[in-house]
Amino acid sequence: xxxxxxISVAYDGRTILDRIGMGLEQGTFTALVGPNGxxxxxxxxxxxxxxxxxxxxxxxxxxxxxxxxxxxxxxxPQDTGAQSSLTVLEVxxxxxxxxLGMRIGNDIRAQAIAALGRxxxxxxxxxxxxxxxxxxxxxxxxxxxxxxxxxxxxxxEPTAALxxxxxxxxxxxxxxxxxxxxxxAMAAMHDLSLAARFADRIVFLNGGMICADGAPDKVLNPxxxxxxxxxxxxxxxxxxGVLHVSPVRALQREII
Amino acid sequence: xxxxxxxxxxxxxxxxxxxxxxxxxxxxxxxxxxxGDILTGPAFLNVFDVLAALVSPATAHxxxxxxxxxxxxxxxxxxxxxxxxxxxxxxxxxxTLLGNPLASPYTLGFSAAAGFGAAITILFGFALxxxxxxxxxxxxxxxxxxxxxxxxxxxxxxxxxxxxxxxxGIATLFLFQSMQSxxxxxxxxEVLQEIVFWLFGSMLKASWFxxxxxxxxxxxxxxxxxxxxxKLTALRLGDERAASLGVNVGALxxxxxxxxALLTAGAVAxxxxxxxxxxxxPHLARMMVGEDQRLLIPASAVCGGxxxxxxxxxxxxxxxxxxxxIGIVTxxxxxxxxxxxxxxxxxxxx
Numbered sequence: 065x066x067x068x069x070x071i072s073v074a075y076d077g078r079t080i081l082d083r084i085g086m087g088l089e090q091g092t093f094t095a096l097v098g099p100n101g102x103x104x105x106x107x108x109x110x111x112x113x114x115x116x117x118x119x120x121x122x123x124x125x126x127x128x129x130x131x132x133x134x135x136x137x138x139x140x141p142q143d144t145g146a147q148s149s150l151t152v153l154e155v156x157x158x159x160x161x162x163x164l165g166m167r168i169g170n171d172i173r174a175q176a177i178a179a180l181g182r183x184x185x186x187x188x189x190x191x192x193x194x195x196x197x198x199x200x201x202x203x204x205x206x207x208x209x210x211x212x213x214x215x216x217x218x219x220x221e222p223t224a225a226l227x228x229x230x231x232x233x234x235x236x237x238x239x240x241x242x243x244x245x246x247x248x249a250m251a252a253m254h255d256l257s258l259a260a261r262f263a264d265r266i267v268f269l270n271g272g273m274i275c276a277d278g279a280p281d282k283v284l285n286p287x288x289x290x291x292x293x294x295x296x297x298x299x300x301x302x303x304x305g306v307l308h309v310s311p312v313r314a315l316q317r318e319i320i
Numbered sequence: 321x322x323x324x325x326x327x328x329x330x331x332x333x334x335x336x337x338x339x340x341x342x343x344x345x346x347x348x349x350x351x352x353x354x355x356g357d358i359l360t361g362p363a364f365l366n367v368f369d370v371l372a373a374l375v376s377p378a379t380a381h382x383x384x385x386x387x388x389x390x391x392x393x394x395x396x397x398x399x400x401x402x403x404x405x406x407x408x409x410x411x412x413x414x415x416t417l418l419g420n421p422l423a424s425p426y427t428l429g430f431s432a433a434a435g436f437g438a439a440i441t442i443l444f445g446f447a448l449x450x451x452x453x454x455x456x457x458x459x460x461x462x463x464x465x466x467x468x469x470x471x472x473x474x475x476x477x478x479x480x481x482x483x484x485x486x487x488x489g490i491a492t493l494f495l496f497q498s499m500q501s502x503x504x505x506x507x508x509x510e511v512l513q514e515i516v517f518w519l520f521g522s523m524l525k526a527s528w529f530x531x532x533x534x535x536x537x538x539x540x541x542x543x544x545x546x547x548x549x550x551k552l553t554a555l556r557l558g559d560e561r562a563a564s565l566g567v568n569v570g571a572l573x574x575x576x577x578x579x580x581a582l583l584t585a586g587a588v589a590x591x592x593x594x595x596x597x598x599x600x601x602p603h604l605a606r607m608m609v610g611e612d613q614r615l616l617i618p619a620s621a622v623c624g625g626x627x628x629x630x631x632x633x634x635x636x637x638x639x640x641x642x643x644x645x646i647g648i649v650t651x652x653x654x655x656x657x658x659x660x661x662x663x664x665x666x667x668x669x670x
Contacts, residue, residue, distance in 0.1 A: 114563050134566040141560045148556040150611045153332045155557065161565045164550045166614060173332065190335050193557075205561075 065089060066216050066248045071119035073103070073110050073272075080106050081117070081272045088216075093242050094250040095259035098269035099293055104252035105142070107269065108218040111250075112139035123215060135162070138214035142221045143202050146193045152204050153189040156180055159211035179211040180204070182237065199230035206234055210241055217241075219251040223258060231255075235262040260284055260307040268292050280307055290315065339615055342608035346622045350401070353629040357397040360636045362643055363388055399526035399590070400632040400646065401625040402534045404597055406587035408624020409542060410580045411598030412605065412616055416552050417576055418482045424599035425584040428471050428489030430464045431595075432496035434588045437463025439503040439515045456518065457530070457589040464585035467492050472577065480570045481559070485577070521592035521647025523632055530590035537586030541579045542617065548572060549613040556611050596651045597627050600658050607661045627654045 066088045073081040081103045088094055096104050110117035113133035120127050123136055138159075150158075156176040157164065164172075180186050183203040188196055193204060202222065209217055219238070223231040238249050239262050250267075253259045259266050260280040268276040268283065270292045276283045284307050289297040296312040359370050365385050373380040373389040380386050410425035418427070425431065437459040448455045474488035475481075500519075504512055545552070551572050554562040559569045588594065604627075605619035628646070630653040635644045 112564065114560075139564040141564055144558070144560075146557060148611060149606070150553065150556055151332070151335070154553070154610075154612055158550070158554050158557070158565055161550050161554055161567070166546075166549070177332070189332050 065124065067122045067125075068111055069120045069122065071107065071110055071117055071121075073106050073115065073117045079272055081110065084119070084269075084272075084274060086267065086274065086277065088248045088250060089264075090248055091242050091246045092248060092264040093239050093262060094248075094265045094267060095263035096250055096252045096267050096269060097254070097256060097259055102269050103272045104269055105220050108139060108220055108250070108252060111216075112137050112218055114139060136214060137216040137218060138209045138212045140205055140209045140217070140219045140222060142224060143198060143205065145198075146201060148194055149192040151190050152180065152185065152193055152196065153177065155193050155204055156208045156211050159208040176211055179207045182210070183207055183233065199226050202226055202230065202234060206237065210237075213245075215247065217247055217249045219249065221252050221254065223253065223255065231258060238262070256284065256289075256309040257307070260309065284309060339609040339612075343615060343619050343622070346608065346619065346626060350622050350626045350629065353626060353633065354397055354401060357400065357629050357632045358389065358393050360633050361388070361393055362636060362641050364641075365389075395526045395528050395531050396523040397629065397632065398531045399534065400523050400628040402531065402538055403587045403591055403594060404601070404624035404626070404628025405621035406534065406538045406541070406583045406624070407594065407598035407628075408601035408605070408620040408622075409538070409545075409617055410583040410587070411600075411624070412602035412613075412620035413545065413552070413576050413580050414598070415602050416555055416613075417573055417580070418486055419555075419558070420482065420486065421603070422599070423486075424595075425580060425587075426593075426595065426598065427493070428485065428581075429467045429491075429493035429496050430581055430584040431588050431593045432493050432500060433467030434460040434464040434585060435519050435593050436496045436500045436503065437461070438518050438592070439500050439507075442515050442518065443503050443507050443511055445511075454529075461585045461589040463496075464581065464589070467496060468578070468581035468585075472574075475577075480573045480577075482573075485573070517645065518592045519647075520645035521588075521594040521650075522643070522645040523591060523635075524643060525591050534586045534590060537582055538621075541583045541586075542621070544579050545576065545613075545617060548576065549617070552576065553611060553613045592645075592647060594628070594647045594650055596654055597624050600654045601627055604657060604661060627657070630654075 069085050071081055071084040072079070084107060096107065098104055106115065109115045111121055113130050121133060122128060128136060153176055156179055157168065157172070160172065177186055177189060180189055185200065185203060185207065188200060193201060206222065222234050226234065235258060238251070241247050242249050263280060265278065266280050266283050267274055268288060275292060276288045284299050286297055286299060289295055289309070294315050296315060298310045298312060300308050300310065302308050358374060359367050365388065369380070369382050369385045370389055373386040377386045377390060407425055414423040414425055414427060415421060438456050441456050441459040446455065448458060470492050471485060471488045475484045478484045504515055507515055551562070551567045554565050554567050555569065555572065563569050601624035602620045604623040605616055609615035609619045627650060631646050631650040634649045634653050635646045638644045638649065
């Protein structure tokens with residue numbers, strides 16, 4: 065069990081996150097959803113120890129210090145492009161930056177190539193990261209994150225700007241890794257239908273606080289969507305049994 | 321698990337072999353250029369006499385040649401190599417730290433500050449008590465140190481980000497450039513000539529002492545960078561991605577900033593301001609060996625050394641019987657290299 069306790073973040077006296085706490089079971093995939101600017105990225109970064117925050121993160125009951133967080137928790141930022149001419153293989157190798165020496169052994173190189181192989185990207189290993197498509201780049205960075213073999217993987221909008229096929233590949237691989245290795249994953253997402261399909265649990269964040277938390281079929285309903293997003297939406301079960309969210313119209317809200 | 325043989329034959333294995341081949345080739349070229357630099361000079365010495373004086377000074381039959389080679393040409397050639405290597409490494413790290421292909425060791429004003437330190441020393445004509453001959457280099461070095469502290473102080477207050485460092489550096493650059501111009505304006509014509517000659521950059525100022533100091537600074541600086549090679553490589557993916565991989569980006573930027581300041585001050589304090597090398601050498605290196613800092617740092621050093629050594633040869637051949645200040649010809653030598661690689665290279669590096 066990975067627990068986050070009383071995580072709070074404030075900038076210039078403004079509260080961004082207010083005493084967020086939750087426990088994430090081993091081998092599960094949690095979707096973190098909510099409107100823009102509600103603190104999803106901030107929460108992921110604060111859990112990973114990348115920004116100053118109050119509160120604690122604990123794995124199996126043991127509170128993690130900063131160094132332990134860096135070893136245990138991997139954070140994959142949003143894709144904002146990459147202008148580097150580092151090769152795809154070098155990018156994946158950087159996933160184990162802390163243990164790389166002047167000479168890279170054949171074993172670790174083979175493991176990095178195998179990590180690329182899980183996404184059928186071996187053929188790209190020599191290509192510059194800045195010269196491949198956005199979808200391929202996202203898969204490469206996911207391969208890098210998984211190459212670290214983290215106990216906890218936090219992903220910031222891993223499917224943003226991806227086509228339908230790449231969205232399915234990315235989320236399918238995350239879910240499979242959770243099931244196979246017991247990794248705990250949490251991803252900030254905007255597509256609620258994808259979240260319902262792949263996540264074991266959905267956490268709604270609004271105004272820096274958790275306002276709903278549970279299995280997709282428990283929390284995905286029109287009332288919560290109206291409360292969190294200010295929209296009228298339909299939630300239907302598809303033929304495969306997966307919930308599908310269709311926004312109908314935006315409701316008038318007082319603009320603050 | 322892949323075996324050595326399969327990996328050696330893999331695409332990544334071939335690419336690494338290609339990069340090592342490039343590194344060894346330019347190192348070989350540098351060795352040849354270095355010998356060529358020693359062989360050339362305004363004294364028109366016999367090539368075989370110079371080689372004899374170089375290889376076996378005790379048995380060489382012309383003592384004048386031995387003195388010229390060992391007291392003048394060798395320190396000048398070594399200084400050109402060390403200064404070029406220092407500026408190459410400093411440029412590569414500056415471009416990495418600031419994420420900017422136009423960055424060079426001079427972007428943050430260290431060289432302008434060194435020039436100002438030298439200019440006021442020449443203007444007022446004062447000398448240090450124990451080491452009067454070292455007054456100009458010491459003042460240039462200290463002045464570069466002041467610029468370094470100014471940029472660091474501003475960045476420390478506002479956050480050690482690339483943007484803040486570039487802004488603070490450009491402000492420092494303009495400040496010292498304007499003070500340098502003021503000193504030149506106030507100087508008498510003969511003093512002005514001396515200042516301008518210093519600012520051109522010349523290997524005639526080289527000595528075994530300056531070679532030792534700049535050489536030690538280069539070796540120590542590269543040793544200080546060694547533990548951060550992979551972190552610097554990760555920084556090319558951007559601050560956020562580097563941080564997500566466990567790099568303390570602020571601390572890394574702070575450490576490497578001081579190393580770059582040390583390298584730049586160590587290079588320019590003795591020989592004056594030499595432009596172009598620190599900007600272009602890292603680009604040449606990157607085109608040949610990529611961005612893995614394990615190869616980029618030595619390749620930048622070799623490319624910097626090669627440009628400076630080539631410029632040193634050109635500076636002696638351009639005007640027979642005289643040595644043109646090397647700072648004037650560095651671009652003349654480096655631009656054809658760069659254009660050639662831009663036209664033949666297939667990959668974009670920025």
